Amino acid sequence: MKHLAILLKSFLLISACQPSQTLTPKEQPMDTHSYSIPTESVTTHLMLDLNVDFTDKILSGSATYAIKNAEDASQIILDTRDLDIKSVTVDGKSVDIQLGPNDEHLGQPLTIPINPLSKEIVINYQTNPNAAALQWLSPQQTADKTQPFLFTQGQAILTRSWIPCQDSPGVRMTYDAKITCPKELLPIMSASNPTEKNSTGTYTYEMKQPIPPYLLALAIGDLEFGSIGNQTGVYAEPSVLDKAVYEFGDMQKMVEAAEDLYGPYLWDRFDVVVLPPSFPFGGMENPRLTFATPTILAGDRSLTALIAHELAHSWSGNLVTNATWNDFWLNEGFTVYFERRIMEALYGEEYANMLAMLGYQDLTHEVDALGKTSKDTHLHLDLEGRNPDDGMTDIAYEKGAYFLILLEQKVGKEAFDKFLKDYFETHKFQTITTTQFEDYLDAYLIKPNNLNINTHEWIYGAGIPDDCPIITSDKFTKVDAMVAMEKDSTLPTKAETAKWTTHEWLHFIRALDKPVSPEQLTQLNNRFGFADSGNSEIAAAWYEKSIQLEHYKYMVPQIEAFLVEVGRRKFLTPIYTALKDAGDIKTAREIYAKARPNYHSVSTQTMDALLGE
Numbered sequence: 001m002k003h004l005a006i007l008l009k010s011f012l013l014i015s016a017c018q019p020s021q022t023l024t025p026k027e028q029p030m031d032t033h034s035y036s037i038p039t040e041s042v043t044t045h046l047m048l049d050l051n052v053d054f055t056d057k058i059l060s061g062s063a064t065y066a067i068k069n070a071e072d073a074s075q076i077i078l079d080t081r082d083l084d085i086k087s088v089t090v091d092g093k094s095v096d097i098q099l100g101p102n103d104e105h106l107g108q109p110l111t112i113p114i115n116p117l118s119k120e121i122v123i124n125y126q127t128n129p130n131a132a133a134l135q136w137l138s139p140q141q142t143a144d145k146t147q148p149f150l151f152t153q154g155q156a157i158l159t160r161s162w163i164p165c166q167d168s169p170g171v172r173m174t175y176d177a178k179i180t181c182p183k184e185l186l187p188i189m190s191a192s193n194p195t196e197k198n199s200t201g202t203y204t205y206e207m208k209q210p211i212p213p214y215l216l217a218l219a220i221g222d223l224e225f226g227s228i229g230n231q232t233g234v235y236a237e238p239s240v241l242d243k244a245v246y247e248f249g250d251m252q253k254m255v256e257a258a259e260d261l262y263g264p265y266l267w268d269r270f271d272v273v274v275l276p277p278s279f280p281f282g283g284m285e286n287p288r289l290t291f292a293t294p295t296i297l298a299g300d301r302s303l304t305a306l307i308a309h310e311l312a313h314s315w316s317g318n319l320v321t322n323a324t325w326n327d328f329w330l331n332e333g334f335t336v337y338f339e340r341r342i343m344e345a346l347y348g349e350e351y352a353n354m355l356a357m358l359g360y361q362d363l364t365h366e367v368d369a370l371g372k373t374s375k376d377t378h379l380h381l382d383l384e385g386r387n388p389d390d391g392m393t394d395i396a397y398e399k400g401a402y403f404l405i406l407l408e409q410k411v412g413k414e415a416f417d418k419f420l421k422d423y424f425e426t427h428k429f430q431t432i433t434t435t436q437f438e439d440y441l442d443a444y445l446i447k448p449n450n451l452n453i454n455t456h457e458w459i460y461g462a463g464i465p466d467d468c469p470i471i472t473s474d475k476f477t478k479v480d481a482m483v484a485m486e487k488d489s490t491l492p493t494k495a496e497t498a499k500w501t502t503h504e505w506l507h508f509i510r511a512l513d514k515p516v517s518p519e520q521l522t523q524l525n526n527r528f529g530f531a532d533s534g535n536s537e538i539a540a541a542w543y544e545k546s547i548q549l550e551h552y553k554y555m556v557p558q559i560e561a562f563l564v565e566v567g568r569r570k571f572l573t574p575i576y577t578a579l580k581d582a583g584d585i586k587t588a589r590e591i592y593a594k595a596r597p598n599y600h601s602v603s604t605q606t607m608d609a610l611l612g613e
């Protein structure tokens, strides 16, 4: 009896301290892209146990959650999309769950009854073969063509299609995982990772730092590990590994440069996995394990700003996270700014300026495409009822970065760096809304420095503000002179361009315009081999430009081969759009019909909308 009384008392004590641990409504901003209500009950730790079936394209197993509840909690709601939920238990007892109606973007809410003292939820489930986050690749779609491959893409709201979860960037949790897959393959995650295969096919993982669900990630393939620095390395298929180790040779230096700028790297290791070419992005900042497209393996390290970008997310994004997808610019704008500072530290100011100028071109291009007065050109977005992907334009990246460059120019690099370092330190492992950032900016930068700057116009206004900084590059000025000659029908020679880097070539190709003649375009291609370039950025820029200048028919086979092989949306959208705008939707659709089976859902979603009937 006495024992029971003590037990009861400790029970009440625990329950008394539990409610304060959920977030208050003030701390938890409304995220319209998740059904979850973290103020009522929030998941704090996930234990994932999954078996991987390549034959049926199914992940099956269980997700076990530790939860924390408000005093009056009666339910916890998780996001799901196309999941087959087999059973749910709360503290070991099976419960009746409810799956709500399906929304095209959000999926279905899974409502689980709990009480304020509930602690643990176990969900047995399996994924759908068409799960939006997952891409199951046949051996043919990989570099080595011997083993299948699987990768996940969680951002923005796709994690719910492979794990039932509170799929909101404002919910952070730690996790551990157990993955069982065919013995020929090595599974790796956004967590502590094995570096080689074992004889059982079962592996365990741990992520000790709390992360939002969009950063949960898994890649499985015939992968090998190559070390770069004491904290850095790369996973790739055997035939790709040496090239990748060379390409990312400066990665350890990047980590050190980033730490010098904005404080310690808090995730232990920084590794990169090179995925098959259908990966829909250039890179994805999954913590401890950046996912990267093989299209950055140019052979000359010229496209590694992308690695600096994903690394920078280890601060902006993964440490300090956008509270909702409307605040996406806080992730990407800061990261682009930070990426260029890393590149500047490693390769000098001129290099960073070239990147910034290409970025500015992307920005003006995006503003033209969206329309100068479009609300989608605001930094702070309104994505309610839409696919958050719609907001993932160059506005967040480049207008965001240019806003920070403006702030930097107003107070000087030293003061701005201190501001950013403090910002990361004070907000680490937290989320931030645009409004919270504005308050912080006002208190710690604008007021103390008496700045006169129209923050509100930058964040809530359309287009490019008048005080947007102008960056110049001597190297690009020289390239401009070459383009001008071109118009007088004098082509640049091999000798004149011998020292040009990828970025100068990109600037050159982008600047070409009428009256450059079709003959000149052919000659340029013959002289410099753009259409067959091993540099994906150069090839893609050339295809787009040639289509826009309506002289591309001779290289349709190359364009097709490129679009069938590569699934990176940043390349697909401009090339297919150019074909469409040139009145050649027929070619676009013919190529797309062949290429589509090779694309991840993120890319087919966009291309279906672009090329649909």
Ligand code: BES
Binding pocket: 155, 156, 280, 281, 282, 283, 284, 285, 305, 306, 309, 310, 313, 332, 392, 397, 570
């Ligand atoms: N986090 C993004 C990729 C992303 C954005 C995925 C939105 C899903 C939704 C990543 O960090 C990124 O920005 N990648 C860029 C690379 C870059 C150097 C700008 C890409 O993939 O092109």
Ligand code: ZN
Binding pocket: 309, 313, 331, 332, 335
């Ligand atoms: Zn990014």
